[in-house]
Amino acid sequence: MKDDAVVGFWRGLGLPGLIDVHTHFMPERVLAKVWAYFDAPGPLVGRHWPIAYRHAEGERLAVLRGFGVRAFTSMIYPHKPGMAAWLNGWAADFAARTPDCLHTATFFPEPGAGRCVRDALDAGARIFKAHVQVGAYDPGDPLLDEVWGTLADTRTPVVVHCGSGPVPGKHTGPAPVARLLARHPALRLVIAHMGMPEYADFLDLAGRYEGVHLDTTMAFTDFAERAAPFPVAERARLTALGDRILFGSDFPNIPYGYGHALEALTGLGQDEAWLRGVCHDNAARLFGL
Template sequence: MEEGEGVKSSNQPDIRLSSPFSWRGESFPPILDSESPDHLSRIRDLGIPYIFDIHTHFFPETVMKLIWRWFDNVNWAIGYRLPEKERVERLHHNGIKRFTTLNYAHKVGMASSLNDWTYANYKNWEGAIPFGTFYPEEGVLSYVKQAVDEYKFQGFKLHCEVSKLNLNHPELAETFLYLLEKQIPILIHTGTAPLPGEFTGIQFFKPFLETYPTLKIIVAHMGAHEISAYASLLSAYPNLALDTTMVFVDFLATGKIEEVDAAVSYLETYQDQIYFGSDFPNIPYNLNHPITKILDLPISDLAKQKILYKNAENLFFK
């Protein structure tokens, strides 16, 4: 399939049927064929001017295609396999006017070049909030300082599973202390879903959090498959937060039904520490699906306002 083609057409089988990851219900939400952002009127009724997506990915084209190839191998349909410009248009089309530029490194020497690429391109993506990344290697503090001081990046992304990254690695200590001093947030994929890694899970995350208790941290996917364990830390650590990426959706790669259902109450209880995330463009359904699922949850309008918009606004612009 070439870049720019849709994932599914009327005469094309749905590869999601043979995915190793399970789904809730008997039918799958659509992919692009019938994209209709009917949630826009609903968010306007809630007084939400636009949606702030804390978890969207931007990689150089060659890297992005390699990532999509991995997803293809497990029949994880990429809903937005589109050229970069069209992907940004899809975000805007769905009312997502601000979004992050998440990427991550999986080997030495990669992180700095990703930061350079993001800096060179993010101004072409209207509404983008530039995020960098880093890796345990020589010179890591130097290029992180460059990303903050020169590039004016507003956050960083780490992926403990893909990067085989131990958050407690001593080579990263100075970098974490620097980001703590600057109060720069870090969005971390530390949970064991959809697949566990050598250094994923609460047993690695908790000692890291105890070492840097006031560091601004956003845990991707609410820490799935250990949502309750991560949520239990929120009261004691006010600078800790979770994002909803691929949690309250019909695709259960990042949560079991009972785990996801039990997590709904956390959105109300910890409404100031929850951010909406989509994982765009690597999602096997339309963007309106995760948004609508949040809107349909039995939580207060105020909680929905904070999760979909206000919390991220306060994090970056307060």
């Protein structure tokens, strides 16, 4: 699907637009470093990864809105102590001047992490991002006990990059998340990238915990299928868990056109009701949109 067909896609489903729960807007100097890392490519990328939408912030916003994306996120994530509060301040300002962005925040295992999360919630944060691979931390780190407790109590969704794709990390994989959920079963975790490549294990967790969702970010695309194909045997579970799967794109940091992510979903053999839920309705319900 070419990008100019995106609007026709969601209109054909009878939707008012798309909701994309996994898009990246961050301070320009941070984004520039992220793009440079992809350009290298760095050891956490592992393959050639051209950025498809390398535009200034205003143009990126215009592109998303032109696709008919009516709500999106500003996925930010720290890779060291001392960054989270600063990123959250930027994201609060971005959300204030970008009303179609779901106010996003983040955290890191460091002293004061609990207070940082409470401050972000008080400022209006509606979704958090945790990047276990880039942050190189165990989600069960005791420094995060208060964080997870607060997020569970407030039922605030957290997008977690915890699968071992594109390159495994010390704390990636389903086991650390399973231990976390055993302690905080009420958490609303959104497993980024469908848990790639440990798809089946994360589907298991979604089947066990009603608060666990999965986002489709990069999953099922030609780019992802070459490295980490989704098991055909697990497709039936996509139907069973259809009300907890959310569309995500990784815009702008994707190596293909935005329309291809939607086209990949249409190739899964699911019906239009499933597509409507994934592309809009499930996220609308989760965030009260």
